[in-house]
Amino acid sequence: MSVEAESAPAGGSAATRGSAGAGLRDQVHDAARRARVASRTLGTLTTTVKNRALHAAADAVLAHADAILAANAADLDAARAAGTAEAMLDRLALNPQRIDGIAAGLRQVAGLPDPIGEVLRGRTLPNGLQLRQQRVPLGVVGIVYEGRPNVTVDAFGLTLKSGNAVLLRGSSSAANSNAALVAALRGALAAEGVPEDAVQLLPSADRSSVTHLIQARGLVDVVIPRGGAGLIDAVVRDATVPTIETGVGNCHVYVHSAADIDVAERIILNAKTRRPSVCNAAETLLVDEALADTALPRLVDALSRAGVTVHDNPTEDDLRAEFLSMDIAVATVAGLDAAIEHINTYGTGHTEAIVTTNLEAAQRFTERVDAAAVMVNASTAFTDGEQFGFGAEIGISTQKLHARGPMGLPELTSTKWIVWGDGHTRPA
Amino acid sequence: MSVEAESAPAGGSAATRGSAGAGLRDQVHDAARRARVASRTLGTLTTTVKNRALHAAADAVLAHADAILAANAADLDAARAAGTAEAMLDRLALNPQRIDGIAAGLRQVAGLPDPIGEVLRGRTLPNGLQLRQQRVPLGVVGIVYEGRPNVTVDAFGLTLKSGNAVLLRGSSSAANSNAALVAALRGALAAEGVPEDAVQLLPSADRSSVTHLIQARGLVDVVIPRGGAGLIDAVVRDATVPTIETGVGNCHVYVHSAADIDVAERIILNAKTRRPSVCNAAETLLVDEALADTALPRLVDALSRAGVTVHDNPTEDDLRAEFLSMDIAVATVAGLDAAIEHINTYGTGHTEAIVTTNLEAAQRFTERVDAAAVMVNASTAFTDGEQFGFGAEIGISTQKLHARGPMGLPELTSTKWIVWGDGHTRPA
Numbered sequence: 007m008s009v010e011a012e013s014a015p016a017g018g019s020a021a022t023r024g025s026a027g028a029g030l031r032d033q034v035h036d037a038a039r040r041a042r043v044a045s046r047t048l049g050t051l052t053t054t055v056k057n058r059a060l061h062a063a064a065d066a067v068l069a070h071a072d073a074i075l076a077a078n079a080a081d082l083d084a085a086r087a088a089g090t091a092e093a094m095l096d097r098l099a100l101n102p103q104r105i106d107g108i109a110a111g112l113r114q115v116a117g118l119p120d121p122i123g124e125v126l127r128g129r130t131l132p133n134g135l136q137l138r139q140q141r142v143p144l145g146v147v148g149i150v151y152e153g154r155p156n157v158t159v160d161a162f163g164l165t166l167k168s169g170n171a172v173l174l175r176g177s178s179s180a181a182n183s184n185a186a187l188v189a190a191l192r193g194a195l196a197a198e199g200v201p202e203d204a205v206q207l208l209p210s211a212d213r214s215s216v217t218h219l220i221q222a223r224g225l226v227d228v229v230i231p232r233g234g235a236g237l238i239d240a241v242v243r244d245a246t247v248p249t250i251e252t253g254v255g256n257c258h259v260y261v262h263s264a265a266d267i268d269v270a271e272r273i274i275l276n277a278k279t280r281r282p283s284v285c286n287a288a289e290t291l292l293v294d295e296a297l298a299d300t301a302l303p304r305l306v307d308a309l310s311r312a313g314v315t316v317h318d319n320p321t322e323d324d325l326r327a328e329f330l331s332m333d334i335a336v337a338t339v340a341g342l343d344a345a346i347e348h349i350n351t352y353g354t355g356h357t358e359a360i361v362t363t364n365l366e367a368a369q370r371f372t373e374r375v376d377a378a379a380v381m382v383n384a385s386t387a388f389t390d391g392e393q394f395g396f397g398a399e400i401g402i403s404t405q406k407l408h409a410r411g412p413m414g415l416p417e418l419t420s421t422k423w424i425v426w427g428d429g430h431t432r433p434a
Numbered sequence: 435m436s437v438e439a440e441s442a443p444a445g446g447s448a449a450t451r452g453s454a455g456a457g458l459r460d461q462v463h464d465a466a467r468r469a470r471v472a473s474r475t476l477g478t479l480t481t482t483v484k485n486r487a488l489h490a491a492a493d494a495v496l497a498h499a500d501a502i503l504a505a506n507a508a509d510l511d512a513a514r515a516a517g518t519a520e521a522m523l524d525r526l527a528l529n530p531q532r533i534d535g536i537a538a539g540l541r542q543v544a545g546l547p548d549p550i551g552e553v554l555r556g557r558t559l560p561n562g563l564q565l566r567q568q569r570v571p572l573g574v575v576g577i578v579y580e581g582r583p584n585v586t587v588d589a590f591g592l593t594l595k596s597g598n599a600v601l602l603r604g605s606s607s608a609a610n611s612n613a614a615l616v617a618a619l620r621g622a623l624a625a626e627g628v629p630e631d632a633v634q635l636l637p638s639a640d641r642s643s644v645t646h647l648i649q650a651r652g653l654v655d656v657v658i659p660r661g662g663a664g665l666i667d668a669v670v671r672d673a674t675v676p677t678i679e680t681g682v683g684n685c686h687v688y689v690h691s692a693a694d695i696d697v698a699e700r701i702i703l704n705a706k707t708r709r710p711s712v713c714n715a716a717e718t719l720l721v722d723e724a725l726a727d728t729a730l731p732r733l734v735d736a737l738s739r740a741g742v743t744v745h746d747n748p749t750e751d752d753l754r755a756e757f758l759s760m761d762i763a764v765a766t767v768a769g770l771d772a773a774i775e776h777i778n779t780y781g782t783g784h785t786e787a788i789v790t791t792n793l794e795a796a797q798r799f800t801e802r803v804d805a806a807a808v809m810v811n812a813s814t815a816f817t818d819g820e821q822f823g824f825g826a827e828i829g830i831s832t833q834k835l836h837a838r839g840p841m842g843l844p845e846l847t848s849t850k851w852i853v854w855g856d857g858h859t860r861p862a
Binding site for chain 1: 474477478557559563565567572573651655656670671674676678694696697700701703704705708709778796800801802804805806807808809810811812813815816817821822823833834835836838839848849850851852853854855856857858859860862
């Protein structure tokens, strides 16, 4: 079967159409329906076709670098005029080196194993019926994210490789950059005979397009919010489409009474200061009260010398905070079980670490701490799809359903049971 | 560590306390918090302890059979007085034989493999960090269901074996039966030193206890509705807790132009008439238009003779209906792709079947039909956890996230990454 024969109807992206009469809700739902049509074909593409399309998309991003950088310059000008903070401007900014990185990311996804079609389980039943459970795409995936244009291309690459159509709802601050990137991607798909509605950019001028997306039950299979706690909470609270909560990390490092204090110092400094703005950074240091006069002052001193503001008499708010800055809450706890209790109360279920030389304590901690990742004598900074060997990640799930921890390609799939018989009927 | 030392605080179930002052919301949330405390212990119980508790629970159900049957008689009297239909009374009714079946179900779950602790993936990273992904319980599971007291015990057995605490919100019509069953189960747990808050019955007199349960975000990890389409829609629509949609089945049998008509007749009769009230029963027969003058009249005649009311000029409502009765919609379609399109439009993503002798048609159908289970030359009636060899099922998921199709013990679990290092820090 030729791919072309199955292509979705032609037409611009939802972002570029939008007649005066059509409401925003209709516009989002229309995009979702076009995504569904595209997804029926995407789910049947061979790995070879998908990989070729990913390389073509990388080529197109490079070929359109000038237009993309010009669009990005317009976004940056507008953001500067609006008084946007320097850190946000840095996330928004593209340059030739970052464009190269974005294209390289697509080629890297092309090199990853294709999850679709993998047989997870199978058996022949006593009556001869042949059962197999196969990985299939989720279908239509919505991504809601903030002002980082690289996410636009990363999300496209991972969803295409896993056979899904993606609806991108980026930040209005990156609207021009995203439009230029998506135009390049869609052009590459069209040239490869892959439905260009595999990727559509939703309008971002009005906040309510997020609401329409997350309430398009039956049209959208899953929405993944990527961003700060406020964005994620709002999406999860108002969604009727299934969502995957990602990336809010109030991560702890607990220094057990039997810890090697050199190791503790190394780990807390790395977990706090390596990249304070990311979700796997440590936000609270818990020190066993047995070490209150020994390790505690040394660790506080080391953090202070590294430029960290130590909240050593933490309020309830400090203990709940995801600082994402060079701040840390420090508290003492009355032993292992008190540390576990504290973490299960205040943690967000992302990454939790213990520093100890005691095997029983390490085992009890890993068993009883309720989080996506639990580390023994290792920095919380390791919770990351690349570090875990997934090649790439779409986010880090902090929920328990469907996926937990770094999400790679398999986490963007569902399954289907395929059953072969030869006239089998079930006895009463 | 002794199990007793970790038991949750003593006290009656939420259903039996409920002071005049406490609101229903507080009562449900309080139960959920007690379930969370219990779940911390349940997740660490050995398989041996859980299996012993399941057998003790089976013994207790048998030992309390008189009290359970008396409570059930009271429910039946009230239901009869309220003019409840005979089919509903039959679902509600217990008798010594059914009690034996309920106890046997618990022993069967004791015999199933324990999913908890299974290592799903693992590797040693180039830096020596040791990673493994292990199955862990979901935590606190809510089940919302209708007037079938056996579900009370089935749900308890499966959630206990998978290390979860369960909050049961049954029908008010079965309130006495459920209370008697749960009292027996909790007594058995207490005697075995297992936290009795592993199972709690929520108040059912007021509908709003469902709302409080499905909106207890952060207190409850997942809610599984079991029942008709109305119940499931209401739960999924209003929930802020993640839910798993189950068991609404508008299942189709498509008779392809190259079908063996004897096989088609056998399969459609089985799929429609074996148990018309269950979700895997066929609700629509699609016949290829090439067979309009041959197979079609024969299949309609066979269905009619079997007592099925054939809606052979189906309205849009007929095509969308989950009849759950001896009714079927019959329509012709213009070939394989039209059948796939019809099913992807009207189906509920449960089970879809093709009857054909043509390999290419069978492959295209299994690839392109979007459903939890796709059958080739087999009755839709096979979609069932017992038939699939799972030993037992908590329901049949018709959603794509987390679980799809029959859900056994593994589908009641999440995962956790456990990472062992020896002082590992991540380079900048």
